[in-house]
Amino acid sequence: MKPTPRWSLGLLGFGFLPLLVLFFLHLWKLPEYQFFPQALAGAGFLAWDRLREVPRPMVGGHPALSAALLLVSFAVLALAVFIWSPWLAIVAAMPAGIAVVWRVGGAPLLQKMGPSLVMVLTIIPPPIGLDVRLGLFLREAATTLSSRTLDLLGVVHCVTGNVIELPGQRLLVEEACSGINSVLFVTAFSLFYLFWRRRSFWCFLVCLPAALAFVVMGNVARISLGAWLRYYYRVDILNGWQHETESIVLVAVYVLLVVSLEALFPRGKCVAPKSHPPRRETSTSRVIFPPWFHTVCCLFAVLGLLSTIIAWNKSKATVEPLRAANSTLTSEAAFSLPDRIGDWSRSESGPPKVSKIETLGLSSAIWNYQRPGMQAVIAFDYPIWSYHDVAECYSRNGWIIQKKDIVVPKNGSPPRFQLTMKKDPGIQGTLWFSTINEKGEWVDQATVKHDFISRLGLPESQQETTYRVQLLLVGDKPPDAASFEAANYLFEEASAILSREMLQQVRR
Amino acid sequence: MKYPSDPSTVMESKRPAPSFWIKLPAILAIAFCLALGVSLLRWNPDIMSLRYQAIAQKALDEKDYPAAIVAANRLLGFGGASRNDGLFLLALANLGSGRTAEASSIIDMVAPLDKPVFAPAHLFVARTLMARAYRSPQVERAIEAQLRNALALQPDSVEARELLARFHTQK
Numbered sequence: 001m002k003p004t005p006r007w008s009l010g011l012l013g014f015g016f017l018p019l020l021v022l023f024f025l026h027l028w029k030l031p032e033y034q035f036f037p038q039a040l041a042g043a044g045f046l047a048w049d050r051l052r053e054v055p056r057p058m059v060g061g062h063p064a065l066s067a068a069l070l071l072v073s074f075a076v077l078a079l080a081v082f083i084w085s086p087w088l089a090i091v092a093a094m095p096a097g098i099a100v101v102w103r104v105g106g107a108p109l110l111q112k113m114g115p116s117l118v119m120v121l122t123i124i125p126p127p128i129g130l131d132v133r134l135g136l137f138l139r140e141a142a143t144t145l146s147s148r149t150l151d152l153l154g155v156v157h158c159v160t161g162n163v164i165e166l167p168g169q170r171l172l173v174e175e176a177c178s179g180i181n182s183v184l185f186v187t188a189f190s191l192f193y194l195f196w197r198r199r200s201f202w203c204f205l206v207c208l209p210a211a212l213a214f215v216v217m218g219n220v221a222r223i224s225l226g227a228w229l230r231y232y233y234r235v236d237i238l239n240g241w242q243h244e245t246e247s248i249v250l251v252a253v254y255v256l257l258v259v260s261l262e263a264l265f266p267r268g269k270c271v272a273p274k275s276h277p278p279r280r281e282t283s284t285s286r287v288i289f290p291p292w293f294h295t296v297c298c299l300f301a302v303l304g305l306l307s308t309i310i311a312w313n314k315s316k317a318t319v320e321p322l323r324a325a326n327s328t329l330t331s332e333a334a335f336s337l338p339d340r341i342g343d344w345s346r347s348e349s350g351p352p353k354v355s356k357i358e359t360l361g362l363s364s365a366i367w368n369y370q371r372p373g374m375q376a377v378i379a380f381d382y383p384i385w386s387y388h389d390v391a392e393c394y395s396r397n398g399w400i401i402q403k404k405d406i407v408v409p410k411n412g413s414p415p416r417f418q419l420t421m422k423k424d425p426g427i428q429g430t431l432w433f434s435t436i437n438e439k440g441e442w443v444d445q446a447t448v449k450h451d452f453i454s455r456l457g458l459p460e461s462q463q464e465t466t467y468r469v470q471l472l473l474v475g476d477k478p479p480d481a482a483s484f485e486a487a488n489y490l491f492e493e494a495s496a497i498l499s500r501e502m503l504q505q506v507r508r
Numbered sequence: 509m510k511y512p513s514d515p516s517t518v519m520e521s522k523r524p525a526p527s528f529w530i531k532l533p534a535i536l537a538i539a540f541c542l543a544l545g546v547s548l549l550r551w552n553p554d555i556m557s558l559r560y561q562a563i564a565q566k567a568l569d570e571k572d573y574p575a576a577i578v579a580a581n582r583l584l585g586f587g588g589a590s591r592n593d594g595l596f597l598l599a600l601a602n603l604g605s606g607r608t609a610e611a612s613s614i615i616d617m618v619a620p621l622d623k624p625v626f627a628p629a630h631l632f633v634a635r636t637l638m639a640r641a642y643r644s645p646q647v648e649r650a651i652e653a654q655l656r657n658a659l660a661l662q663p664d665s666v667e668a669r670e671l672l673a674r675f676h677t678q679k
Contacts, residue, residue, distance in 0.1 A: 148551045149544065156563055156575055158582035165581065167574040210538070217541050253533075260534035263526035424584045425595050426617045476613050 005289050008297040012096060015300025018307035019080055019089030026086060027123065032131070032181040035188060036123040042192040043119035049196070050112035054105055061106035063290045069099035070296050077300065081307050084314075089307075090124055096300075103289060115195035122188040131184075138183065139396075141216060146223040153224065155231045160398025160423075164223070166231050171223070171238060172396075182215045182247075186254045193258055203265050207258065214257050218250050335365045335380055335501050341493045343486065344369040344376070369490060374473065374483055376490060380498045382467040390433050390470060391419055399423045413492045414442040414499070420478065428478045432491040433470035436499050438506050467502050469495045557586040564597040568604065576601035592618050592626040599629070621653045627665065630658035634671055638678075651675055 027033045073096035080088035094117065101113050125131050139162050147159045157166050164171040190211045194204055226238035237246065339346045347370040364381045381390075391401055403420040414434045421429040435443050443466060471491040473479060479487060564579035580601055583594030595618045602611035619629035634654040637647050655675060658668040 145548060148548045151551060151556055152547055156560075156567075156579055156582075158578050158585060160581070165578055167572070167578050213541055214537055217537075217544060220544070256533055257537050260530055260532070260537075263530045264534055267525055424581065425598055425614050476616065 008289060008294045009100065011294075011297040011301040011304075012100070015077060015297075015302075015304040016089055016093045016096070017304055018311050019077075019086045020093065022311065023086035023090050027125075030125070032135070032184050033123060033125065035185040039119055039123045039188045039192075042188070043116040046119060046192070046195055047113055047116040050115065051109075054109050054112055058105040058109060060104055061102040061110070063103065066099040066103040067292070067296075069095040069102070073099065074296070074299060074303070077303055081303055081310065084310065087125065087127075094120070103293075115191075119188065119192060119195070122184065122191060134183070138216065138219075142219050142223060145216070145220040146227070149220055149224040150227055153228050155228055157227065157231075161396045163397055164227055166227060169230060171227055171230070182219070182251055182254060183212060185251065186211050186215050186258065189255055190258045193262060197262060199262065199265065203262065206265075207261050210261055211254065211258050214254055218254065222246055222250060334505075335498055337367050337378065337494055337497060341369065342489050344371050344490050347375070367494075371486060374475065374479070374486070376471055376473045376487055378469070378471050378490070378494045380467065380469055380502075382502070383465045384435075384468060389417075390468065391417070391431075394419070394421060394429075394431065399429060409492075414495050416442075416491065416495075426476060428475055430473040430479055430484070430487065431470060432488070433468055434491075434495055435466045435468045436502065437466050438503075440499065440503050467499075469498050553586050557583060557588075557590045560586070561590060561593055561597070564594075564601070568597065568600055571604060573601050573605035577605065592629070596626055596629045596632070600632075619654060619657070621650060621657075624657035624660040627658045627661040627668070630654045630661070631665070631668060631671070634658065634668075634675075638671065638675060 024036065027036050073092045073094075076088055076092035076095070080086070080092055097117070098110065101110050105112075143159055143162050143164065147157065147164065150157050150164070155166070157164055159165070162172065187208065190208055191204075194207055199207070223238070226236075229235040229237055236242070337346070347368045364379050367378045369376045369378065391404060395401060399421040400423065401419055401421050403418075405418050406415060407418050408415045414436070416432050416434040419429075419431040419433075421431060423429065437443055469491070471487060471494065473483075473487045560579050560583045564576050564583060567573070567576035567579055577598060580594050580598035583590050583597065586594075595614050599611045599614040599618065602608070602614065615629060615633060618626040619633045624630065631654075634651050637643070637651045637654070640647065643651070652672075652675065655668055655672045658665060659672065662668060
């Protein structure tokens with residue numbers, strides 16, 4: 001039986017399917033990318049809209065280019081399966097898609113499908129954490145601009161990291177307030193709308209940055225208004241349902257502004273087609289793929305089968321520990337540290353409020369220890385989904401990180417991050433933290449591996465439940481060598497005790 | 509109004525040019541962004557620093573310590589010449605709100621015994637120590653050192669001279 005093009009394309013699609021499903025499942029966990037179903041629908045609509053404008057009969061492109069693109073796609077997909085990266089799989093799907101489009105309709109079809117491909121690009125998180133960096137930049141910008149706006153409004157406040165402090169109150173400028181979620185959605189919407197309206201390059205050049213400016217200014221206005229209302233009238237609009245409502249209203253306003261901005265451009269600049277072929281001629285069933293195409297599609301399908309098996313094994317391997325961790329550690333878990341560790345003794349009082357320890361996770365157990373002239377806080381945060389660098393939390397709360405090192409002791413103690421920080425007014429902080437997973441592996445060292453794959457900073461790296469031990473030492477001056485060693489010893493002892501207790505309770 | 513049944517044919521349908529009302533939100537938003545942008549560009553740290561110094565001082569006078577702490581912290585954020593002012597005001601605000609440990613650690617920064625740093629802080633410490641009913645020899649030495657530090661920074665300070673004279677008279 002001779003394979004039909006549809007059958008071959010089905011096999012090609014199956015090659016990507018398992019990893020793409022995982023990719024979209026991961027994407028759904030990221031609030032800033034939860035617009036992806038709309039973006040895909042938009043891409044589909046644009047493709048359907050443009051398909052009928054392609055001159056008939058369609059003339060397929062040269063098979064050599066298709067072959068080259070499929071080869072690239074296969075290599076990238078194989079790498080994706082090997083290192084288990086759903087992100088690489090969607091990257092691999094792009095050249096494969098282009099190869100098929102090229103083979104079906106050549107340059108005219110590819111040109112018409114361009115907008116759809118651009119739309120798909122908006123839902124692929126960039127590598128090396130560029131979107132995270134953008135989020136941090138936007139958060140800083142939103143905080144700084146809001147602070148200056150509050151100065152204009154006469155609101156007495158100060159800024160520490162991403163926290164705006166009012167007399168007796170603190171406002172944390174979170175990711176949602178920084179506008180990162182809105183930025184990606186508004187960018188995708190602007191692209192869709194301008195493509196649909198067939199706007200010129202110049203219109204894109206003006207509208208896209210303007211839309212981003214609207215988002216930034218909208219969030220500055222939201223934060224400033226919230227702080228102003230709280231300062232003068234004690235009205236809180238930055239939390240609870242008010243915050244959610246504002247977010248929805250703001251997104252609606254951004255959409256309206258994009259539509260409105262587009263209307264400012266003269267209509268004569270639209271590049272609308274004069275006529276279209278009838279829709280019944282859009283069938284691609286007559287497209288003839290070269291004989292090798294079916295073989296290549298079978299190879300893709302083999303990769304798809306391999307991915308399915310790997311995914312099945314991975315799901316079986318990870319479900320049990322996670323279930324155990326959830327059932328044991330969220331309800332019954334108890335952690336304790338002795339009253340004395342070396343020359344450190346437990347104390348009830350902690351360091352001043354200004355230098356409180358930053359915790360993250362569903363639960364955090366905290367112990368205060370002291371020795372003459374020194375005070376330290378130990379925290380055990382759990383369970384944390386995936387790896388989280390707690391240094392970000394300290395930066396967000398006004399600490400300036402002067403030095404950050406990964407320390408790998410030779411005595412078998414856990415590798416740990418060691419941070420030297422400072423904060424106004426003249427507070428010096430030293431922080432140690434280590435992260436352990438449910439298998440009892442200390443994972444901090446793995447996060448700073450400088451191999452090629454790590455440097456790519458691919459999204460959806462290994463997801464696991466982790467537990468973090470941290471020790472914060474604060475004082476007016478950096479600790480001397482003896483104090484440093486004492487704190488280091490306290491951290492090692494506490495890490496050993498807490499990790500042992502955690503593993504016992506997970507395995508019970 | 510009759511809509512086309514096929515959404516993709518909207519482009520080809522003969523619609524009138526967009527009305528002024530649909531353009532208005534973008535015009536207003538651009539105007540708002542420009543106005544806010546110009547206002548933010550005119551923001552001057554020196555002026556703000558002076559303003560926050562006055563706010564912190566006023567809040568201290570009115571015993572509104574939470575406001576004074578926030579204003580002093582903001583003053584610290586401007587850095588530069590206003591940093592010692594900010595630290596001193598923050599110490600006073602912490603003292604007023606009962607956070608003595610934090611206040612004393614800040615005072616140690618702006619009024620150390622071994623070197624002159626900030627004259628008003630040295631004078632404040634000297635005055636506070638002189639107000640004690642019983643003064644140990646150590647406190648006596650501290651008062652003298654604080655006053656000398658203040659005079660090193662402000663040789664013409666009438667208050668420092670007067671306090672030093674009173675200190676020696678009492679001795």
